[in-house]
Amino acid sequence: MGWRRARCRRSSCKLFFPEDPVKIVRAKGQYMYDENGRQYLDCINNVAHVGHCHPDVVNAAHEQNQLLNTNSRYLYDSIVDYAQRLSKTLPEKLCTFYFLNSGSEANDLALRLARQHTKHTDVIVLDHAYHGHLTSLIDISPYKFRNLEGQKDWVHVAPIPDTYRGIYREDHKDLVAAYANEVKEIIEQAHKKGRKIAAFFVESLPSVAGQIIPPAGYFQKVAEHVHKAGGVFVADEIQVGFGRVGKHFWAFQLQGEDLVPDIVTMGKPIGNGHPVACVATTKEIAESFAATGVEYFNTFGGNPVSCAIGLAVLDVIEKEHLQAHAMQVGNLLMELLNQQKVKHPIIGDVRGAGLFIGVDLIKDKEKRTPATEEAEYLITRLKKEYILLSTDGPGRNVLKFKPPMCFSVQDAKLVVDAMDKILTDMEKEGACEPVRDLQS
Structure with a gap:
């Protein structure tokens, strides 16, 4: 074999x-x-x-496959039902949903949304980050690009807030400020070169970097610096969303109730193995994206079978x-x-x-x-x-x-x-x- x-x-x-x-x-x-x-x-x-x-997920797919599977240019209830169910798990501000097929597609769309909304280009990521296998995402994934073509001039890499083996460790008096100031310094250096920040992309819990748990409050401080620079905060929940962290439904919520990302991306567990993904964002960012006059259409994204599976996954999480x-x-x-x-x-x-x-x-x-x-x-x-x-x-x-x-x-x-x-x-x-x- x-x-x-x-x-x-x-x-x-x-x-x-x-x-x-x-x-x-x-x-x-x-x-x-x-x-x-x-x-x-x-x-x-x-x-x-x-x-x-899981039998409930398998049955949901089978039953919907026998009834209808089409694209989102037609009206059907499940795509709206699914968006509404997801919205109940997220901060109220995140009220617009785009459905796709993979986490890579979700992060690529998040990058497009951020750039269109801010009119900026540059992206800040954490060291060792991985955000997907599309060319646009390899470019913002140090885990990959360091072994390929290297770092693009529009990509800025911040130290990962690893309190065990990072540049600031558990005995530091203020880990949040120390790591967040590294991002602030990156923004200041970029501005000196005439560059502008579109987004800070972060895995809510960095995975391939070694299962890292950022210190609580770090995201809020970074978001403050990024927003001041005119950028948006993107939380990549593709590895760790949907209740995996236990205490909260989303891993970014471990940072505190006052953190509200501008964009949240979802994949992997969302469909229990079926190719489903989602981007949740604000009305303002969605309107900026629509203002281009170029429609966003994904042939399979949000199809009735995918939505039925997504709903079944949410049902099982709740029921069990x-x-x-x-x-x-x-x-x-x-x-x-x-x-x-x-x-x-x-x-x-x-x-x-x-x-x-x-x-x-x-x-x-x-x-x-x-x-x-x-x-x-x-x-x-x-x-x-x-x-x-x-x-x-x-x-x-x-x-x-x-x-x-x-x-x-x-x-x-x-x-x-x-x-x-x-x-x-x-x-x-x-x-x-x-x-x-x-x-x-």
Whole structure:
């Protein structure tokens, strides 16, 4: 099977566990099954938000497919019903919705909206950010462009507000001001060059950067600087929206009730695996966009089947209390992982919110050197225990937990017990180098 895929997909399309890939033939809930019927616990798939092949979502798609599927040039109720349901989860100011097919499309449209509304061009992003695979988004994704054509002159990169291994750390007296002032300085330098800021793009919780939790209040301070410069604030919720963070429905709300982004983009979990995406924005920005006289039309965006699926996902989140569940299970998982941090020195940091958690593995407590090889070894061993987990971060040393929202207390205990045994074995076998603590 592997050679057939290699011939038609080529090397740029990567597999999980490329040395021993898993062939998945079906999935249900938080589990995936290979061709031999073996069950794997899925700790990776934030796309299957309410669980793989959730019957309510599958039935909604099937029933609507039998009735009607067309484009939004015709009148049908579901697109309005869906927009109204989404609006109830967002600040009142975000009252206009555009429906699309992917997170990349959503962020590309957000970029167009920002530029049309502000009449400016430049964009500020965080270091290691990833906003999509379209050319326009590669340009604002340091995670990608640093390995391709480099940074465009209209793109400005701010330090990521990582309080564990960033330029300002947990012992700094005012992390919010320190990191926000970096953005302010970028704006001032851009203005000196005659450049103007259209938008600050930010993942509400940076994911590929290593499951980062920005300090509360940082977004508000940055928004203040960006608005003063005539730009807009774009919150990318494509990885972390729809109740994943537990305490709130949207991850940007972790920053405080007074934060209202100008644009919010959604994707991945919105359709539980079906290609749906959305951009929510203000009436003023939408009117600026319409003022061009050029219509916005997306052939498949907001079609009746997609809307039926989107509504079903919202129904399941509500009916099964998945937001509260994410908080309960996520809190337990964080507690169990922090217990492992005390036991295993290789665990330098445990951070997260709800069912979005990162475990930062290190070689050195003082330098916080990424334990890249050890992280790869650990997830390979977990796979042999039928647990699927991935790594990310600039050093590929951060274990990423972002499972389907039906992930249970029992699942959390199972994963942590397996990690404990593997890390203990690694320490005995010398697979983990002794973590140096220069203060001891």
